[in-house]
Amino acid sequence: MQTAYQRWEMNSFDPRPVPTAAPAPLDVPAISLPTVDELNAIREQARTEGYDEGHAAGYADALAVGRAEAAAQLEHLQSIAVTFGNALSQADENIAGDVLELALHLARNMMRTALQVKPELVIPVVREAIEYLPVLQQPAILMLNPEDASIVRDAIGEELDKGGWRVIEDARIARGGCKIDTASNQIDAQVASRWNRLSHSLGKNVEWLD
Structure with a gap:
């Protein structure tokens, strides 16, 4: 029991040291270094x-x-x-x-x-030449080689007479052709002339006589 004059002493306010626990170790992942084979694989x-x-x-x-x-x-x-x-x-x-x-x-x-x-081939040549005339005007002269003239007279002489044609023999005309001379038309149906016209129309120069 303390008396009135008993000396009072203030307790120390310093805290008492409290023992602390040791810190838990950090969870650091383990580091594994690559092996030689792994390094070679990386390089490859x-x-x-x-x-x-x-x-x-x-x-x-x-x-x-x-x-x-x-x-x-x-x-x-x-x-x-x-x-x-x-x-x-x-x-x-x-x-x-x-x-x-x-x-x-x-x-x-x-x-x-x-x-x-076939010398009688001259007959269609004569017919074609006569038919080519648009109008027959007298005098109408048909000139033929002498040998062809006899063939034409025998074949169509009567027809020519009725048409008013006069057949004249001309040795300068080659066999197979003829010439016609009327008041308004002249037709050269000689073989060489007809052939040359055909050849030239085709762009060639193959003459009947060469």
């Missing part, structure tokens, strides 16, 4: 990816170059095709012209032979 992957990228770029460049070369070759081939086509067309024209000229030579020889074998 990087090398492969780099190769693929370079290969793709190189392929694109090569493809572009190839397309350009192919286009140039195609243009060259098209030019050759056009040139060849023109040359072929020209060759066709030349061949056609040669064939036509050969055909005319053959036809001329066949006609010469036919007139010798």
Whole structure:
């Protein structure tokens, strides 16, 4: 028990040290270093990816170059095709012209032979020449080779007389043809003249007599 004069002492306000627990260790993940095989695999992957990228770029460049070369070759081939086509067309024209000229030579020889074998072929020539006249005006003269004149008189002499025709023999006219002379028309139906007109109309110069 304290007396009134008992000395009072204030207790210390300093806190008493409270023992603390040790801090819990941090949860640090374990770090594992790559092995030699893993490092080699990483390097190989990087090398492969780099190769693929370079290969793709190189392929694109090569493809572009190839397309350009192919286009140039195609243009060259098209030019050759056009040139060849023109040359072929020209060759066709030349061949056609040669064939036509050969055909005319053959036809001329066949006609010469036919007139010798069948002299009566002069009759349709005379009829065609007469019918070609639009209007018959007198005098009407029909000139024939002497040998053809006898054939024509025997075949159509009466018809010619009724039409007012006078047949005149002229040795200068080759066999197989005739000449007509009227007041308003002259017709040259000689074989050589008719043949030359046909040949020239076809663009050739294959004369009846050469």
